Amino acid sequence: MEKSYFILTKSPVYLAAFLILCQLLLTPTLAETKKDLLGRVSDCTAWQTEPYMQAGKLREKGDCQSALRLYDAAIAKAGPEAESSLFYQRGETYFQMKNYQRALENYSIALSKHSDDYLANLQMAFCWYKLGDYKKARIDLRDSQRICPTPSAQCLNGLLFAQESKSKEALANLKACLAKDSVSYLTEDQQNEAKKTIALLERK
Numbered sequence: 058m059e060k061s062y063f064i065l066t067k068s069p070v071y072l073a074a075f076l077i078l079c080q081l082l083l084t085p086t087l088a089e090t091k092k093d094l095l096g097r098v099s100d101c102t103a104w105q106t107e108p109y110m111q112a113g114k115l116r117e118k119g120d121c122q123s124a125l126r127l128y129d130a131a132i133a134k135a136g137p138e139a140e141s142s143l144f145y146q147r148g149e150t151y152f153q154m155k156n157y158q159r160a161l162e163n164y165s166i167a168l169s170k171h172s173d174d175y176l177a178n179l180q181m182a183f184c185w186y187k188l189g190d191y192k193k194a195r196i197d198l199r200d201s202q203r204i205c206p207t208p209s210a211q212c213l214n215g216l217l218f219a220q221e222s223k224s225k226e227a228l229a230n231l232k233a234c235l236a237k238d239s240v241s242y243l244t245e246d247q248q249n250e251a252k253k254t255i256a257l258l259e260r261k
Contacts, residue, residue: 108128108130108131109127111127112127112128116149116153121150121154125147125150128150129147131143132144132147140170141167141170141171144164144166144167145163145164145167145176145177145180147163148160148161148163148164148180149180151163152180152183152184155187157188160180160184161181161184161185161188164177164178165177165181168181173204175200175201175202175204175207178201178204179197179198179201179210179213181197182194182195182197182198182210183213186216191217194213194217195217198210202214208234208243209243209244211230211239212231212247213247214230215230215234215251215254216231216251216254219231219257224258224261227254228255228258228259231255234251235248235251235252
């Protein structure tokens, strides 16, 4: 399972498809599943376009500037009809570049096009955390977890508890997200941040 997940996460395109499928499977009612599926069918067309595929490959290689140019062109071409996945992936590109303010802007647009996009909410929460606004990070994290709690959300929950001087809660969440069944769902950056925070807390 972990190897299959690793292969999926190597490509932003496959990862986006995989995460949407997971969300549909985890949606509590058939009515909500149908609504979410119908709302996202149109987004699947973006993954099939050559610029989108090429942008994902460029990001994998670390060429974020070239990827941004492709996302910008695709969004400009689509105009108001640009799909939420394009803004989400452009946000991911800015996040990879550590430009968290621009990443926030794009995740916010993606969320405005899909109000139940827990991934956009979660990434916005991570942006706020990186920018040092822990109260806003809490708000977006809460909204994300209300739809779909994930190991990454649990990781951020622990990091925020650490900032709030709640060491016991922080350690419980961070150690849980680093457990064998969860750690493969975290990014390398999230794993490193969690381990570093645990080490700091345990020295106190």
